[in-house]
Amino acid sequence: MPSPKLVDLDYAAELVEPGSSVTVSGITFVRNPSALVAALVERGARDLCFIDREPGFALDVMAAAGLLRCVRAAMASFELYGLAPTVRRLAERGEVEYIEDTCGAVIAGLRAGAQGVPFMPARGILGSQLLELHEKRWGTWRRIRDPWTGEELVAVRAIEPDYALVHVHVSDPYGNAVIEGPRFEDELKIRAARHVIISAERIVEPEELRGFRHTLSATSLHVDAVVHAPRGAWPTAMPGLYRADYEAIRGYVEAARQGRAMEWVKANLSRMRG
Amino acid sequence: MASRPTDHMIKCMARLIEDGDVVYHGLTSPLPVLAMALARRVYGVDFTWASVVEHLEPRVEAVRLAPSTGDPYTEPEPLGVLTTIDAFDLAAKGRLTTMFFGAAQVDEEGNTNLTAIGGYDKPRVKLPGGAATAYLFPLVPKLIIWARHEPRVLVPRVDFVTGPGRVRIEKGFRHLLCTNKALIEYTREGPVLRMLLPGVTVEEVLSNSSMRIRVPRGGVETLDPLTPEEEKVIREHDPEGLRYLQRMG
Numbered sequence: 288m289p290s291p292k293l294v295d296l297d298y299a300a301e302l303v304e305p306g307s308s309v310t311v312s313g314i315t316f317v318r319n320p321s322a323l324v325a326a327l328v329e330r331g332a333r334d335l336c337f338i339d340r341e342p343g344f345a346l347d348v349m350a351a352a353g354l355l356r357c358v359r360a361a362m363a364s365f366e367l368y369g370l371a372p373t374v375r376r377l378a379e380r381g382e383v384e385y386i387e388d389t390c391g392a393v394i395a396g397l398r399a400g401a402q403g404v405p406f407m408p409a410r411g412i413l414g415s416q417l418l419e420l421h422e423k424r425w426g427t428w429r430r431i432r433d434p435w436t437g438e439e440l441v442a443v444r445a446i447e448p449d450y451a452l453v454h455v456h457v458s459d460p461y462g463n464a465v466i467e468g469p470r471f472e473d474e475l476k477i478r479a480a481r482h483v484i485i486s487a488e489r490i491v492e493p494e495e496l497r498g499f500r501h502t503l504s505a506t507s508l509h510v511d512a513v514v515h516a517p518r519g520a521w522p523t524a525m526p527g528l529y530r531a532d533y534e535a536i537r538g539y540v541e542a543a544r545q546g547r548a549m550e551w552v553k554a555n556l557s558r559m560r561g
Numbered sequence: 562m563a564s565r566p567t568d569h570m571i572k573c574m575a576r577l578i579e580d581g582d583v584v585y586h587g588l589t590s591p592l593p594v595l596a597m598a599l600a601r602r603v604y605g606v607d608f609t610w611a612s613v614v615e616h617l618e619p620r621v622e623a624v625r626l627a628p629s630t631g632d633p634y635t636e637p638e639p640l641g642v643l644t645t646i647d648a649f650d651l652a653a654k655g656r657l658t659t660m661f662f663g664a665a666q667v668d669e670e671g672n673t674n675l676t677a678i679g680g681y682d683k684p685r686v687k688l689p690g691g692a693a694t695a696y697l698f699p700l701v702p703k704l705i706i707w708a709r710h711e712p713r714v715l716v717p718r719v720d721f722v723t724g725p726g727r728v729r730i731e732k733g734f735r736h737l738l739c740t741n742k743a744l745i746e747y748t749r750e751g752p753v754l755r756m757l758l759p760g761v762t763v764e765e766v767l768s769n770s771s772m773r774i775r776v777p778r779g780g781v782e783t784l785d786p787l788t789p790e791e792e793k794v795i796r797e798h799d800p801e802g803l804r805y806l807q808r809m810g
Contacts, residue, residue, distance in 0.1 A: 314613065315588060316629045340645075341588060341613070341631070341692060362675075362692035366589045367628040367806050370689050378687040385687070387676055387723075391649050391696030410653040414725025415695035420681065469615035469633055469642055526633045533628050 289507040291460035296560060299484050299514045300326035306356075307449035308336040310480065312473045313523060315343030315366055316531045318466075320454040322486050322519030325559035327452075328352040328552060338448055340393040340472055344523050344536065347371045350383065351548035357384035361393050365540060372543035386425055387417060396427075396446035397472055400479030408433075408440040451480035454520050455504060456528070457496075458487035462510025465501045468526035477505045486516035486561075488528060519561035564787040566741040566810035567592070568795055569758040570707060573739050573784055574661065575599035577705055582608040584659040585648050587692055590630045591804045592707055593661035598624050598798045603791055608659070612636065617643035626799040649693065652700045659703045662694055666719040667708050669772045671726025671736045671747040673698075674719035681721055691723035698724040703735040709809055710740035715770035741809040742766050744784075745774060757783045 300323060303309065313319045324345045331354055337346055338359040346363055349355055351373040358378070363371040378385040391409050399407035408431065412418060418441065421428035431442045453473055458464035464485050466473060477483050485505060490513070496503075518525075522532035522539070535555070542551035552559075574596035578584060586593040590613075600606040601621045610618050613631045616639030627635045651657045664673035665688050675694055679685030698704065708714050726747060729736045736747040737755075743766045744756040753775045754766060761783075763776055787795075795804075 314631045317631055317633060343629075360690060362588060362690040364588055364689040364692075366630065367591065367803060370687070375687045379684055381683075387681075387690045389691060389695035390645070390693035391653070394646055394649060409696070411696040411698070411700045413699055414722070414728040415691075415698070416681075416722040417676070417691075417695050470644055471615065472646060475646070524632055524634060530634050531627070531629065531632055536628070 289461045292462055292510060292513045293460040293490065294512045294514060296322060296326040296514050296516065297330050299323060299512045300330040302482065302484065302512060303327060303332045303450050305332040306334045307332070308338055309450045309452065310338050310448040310476050311342065311345045312453040312476070313520070314341040314471055315364060316523045316536060317469065318454050318520050318525055319343070319345035319523040320452040320486055320519065321345060321521055321523060321559045322454070322516035322561040323452045323484060323514065324348055325556050327354060329556065338446060340390055343371060347373045347543065347548070348552055350374045350377055351543060351552060355383055357386065359386035359388055361388045361390045368537065368540045372540055373548050389415070389417060392428065392441065392443045393446070394472060394475070395443040397475040397479045399443065399445035400447040401475045404445065406442040406444050409443055410440060412441045413439060446479060448476065448480045449482060451476040451483045453477060453483065453505065454486045454516070456487070457489045457491055458485050458513050459491055459493045459496055460513060461493065461507035462505055462513050463493060463496055463503055463507055464505040464510070466504040470504060474504050477509050482511045483509050484512045484514070485510050486514040486519045488517055488519065488525065490515045516561040521558055521561065564792055565805070566758060567804050567807065568787055568792065569784060570739055570741055570809055571595045571599060571795060571804070572787055572791060573744050573756065573758060574705055574707065575604065577737060578606050578608055578659065580607045582659040582703070583611065583651065583657050584608050585611045585657055586630065586661050587613045588629070588631045589663060590661060591626050591799065591807060594624065594626060594630055595795050595798055595804060599791060599794055602794050611643050611648050613645060615642050615644050617641055624798050626803045628803065649696065652697055655700070655702070657701055659705070660697055660701045661705050661707065662724065664706050664708045666714055666716050667706055667738060668716050668719045669751055671729060672719045672722045673706060673724040673726070674721045676721040676723045678720055694724040699728045704729065704737065706738045708738065708740055710742040710766070710769050712769060712771040715740070715772045717772050742769065751775060753777060754781050756781055759784055759786045
């Protein structure tokens with residue numbers, strides 16, 4: 288039998304070691320692990336490398352808090368509010384290393400990480416200038432040929448983040464967890480990461496999961512720690528439970544554009560913690 | 562209220578969606594979302610609706626724009642979830658037919674830049690990144706780029722090739738550029754003016770572009786202004802006018 292992994296938010300945040308790589312759940316303003324990010328800001332390790340496909344709010348807060356040494360993403364956007372305000376500034380000043388990726392390659396890399404293979408071939412990409420940067424500078428992609436047909440493909444090196452911080456709808460104390468609605472790459476992240484920390488809107492007894500009503504997005508086999516964090520995605524949306532709080536996000540953007548992101552974060556830490 | 566260039570762009574993009582298309586839109590895409598709604602509701606186009614929201618076939622009448630086009634609440638009551646992983650696997654197999662992409666710069670080969678103005682290492686402006694641009698450009702048979710019609714956007718050569726245009730032309734894929742002045746199509750002979758938006762002249766199209774655009778002998782047609790029904794449907798899906806935040810006029 289697995290042992291229960293229910294811990295408090297601060298304990299979970301302290302599991303993240305300095306210098307490690309971290310990925311988060313959701314996209315721009317949807318199902319970000321805001322509660323865990325708030326605890327990281329308060330307790331957190333520095334010198335992290337962030338990796339995700341289409342991050343938004345959580346990434347910018349981590350950048351503003353000075354937690355990040357590098358960022359790897361296919362797009363870092365605040366959508367109609369413009370560029371991710373802090374990430375943009377740090378990247379323009381060269382204060383974080385910025386690795387631009389592309390969606391299909393991030394997915395391929397996470398797939399390889401989840402399957403325990405060293406790389407995954409991907410179609411597309413050829414002709415983009417991103418290819419030479421990944422090949423020559425970062426060593427993350429390489430041109431290969433299909434051994435049967437000779438077709439040129441891009442091999443994407445496995446992505447295995449040290450930590451995946453994933454906010455879910457429901458989990459039991461062992462980490463058997465359910466994401467409802469859009470899942471993005473979260474199930475791959477859970478399988479690819481070396482350590483998985485789950486925050487959940489609701490903690491239930493395993494008996495409540497019994498009966499084949501759900502697909503488990505994470506299981507006790509994948510998860511290291513579970514935190515109870517109701518409204519733990521605020522101000523981003525939790526599909527089926529609450530909408531994004533665009534007024535709060537706009538407040539963050541305005542503060543961040545003036546270089547005062549951390550004032551906003553500090554004033555809103557308790558709300559972010561759920 | 563008279564329709565604006567933004568609305569003309571939406572109509573121009575909507576008319577490019579055809580029966581049988583499998584269409585996907587990404588983040589920061591209010592114009593594509595409204596074009597998809599217009600195509601379905603006013604033109605009755607029979608296409609498959611997929612997107613970054615991961616809702617397959619939302620109830621189109623209920624679609625409402627928000628500051629994020631990745632927000633699942635904006636495309637409610639879907640048949641179910643189609644993950645982006647699934648959608649992009651379909652793209653690799655040639656079965657995702659139509660995609661919309663924004664661009665900070667687009668050039669004479671049809672390359673787009675969403676990475677950086679002024680080069681990768683010392684960017685004058687760090688752009689958001691291309692998202693699926695690099696991945697999907699060589700894969701999707703019909704691609705509709707939308708961009709502001711200005712000399713610094715329509716350039717001879719982009720500062721950084723995020724999305725490669727030439728491979729698309731070589732494969733015979735459709736590569737279209739919808740601006741707030743015109744519809745332009747990439748051919749083996751380069752970009753060709755296909756249609757003017759209402760109230761725009763050929764001279765305006767050419768003088769506001771630093772990339773060369775060919776004008777067909779015999780001229781081009783002009784898009785009809787929006788009908789009251791088209792205006793009503795667009796407003797219904799975007800009552801707050803979030804589409805104008807893209808600053809297309």
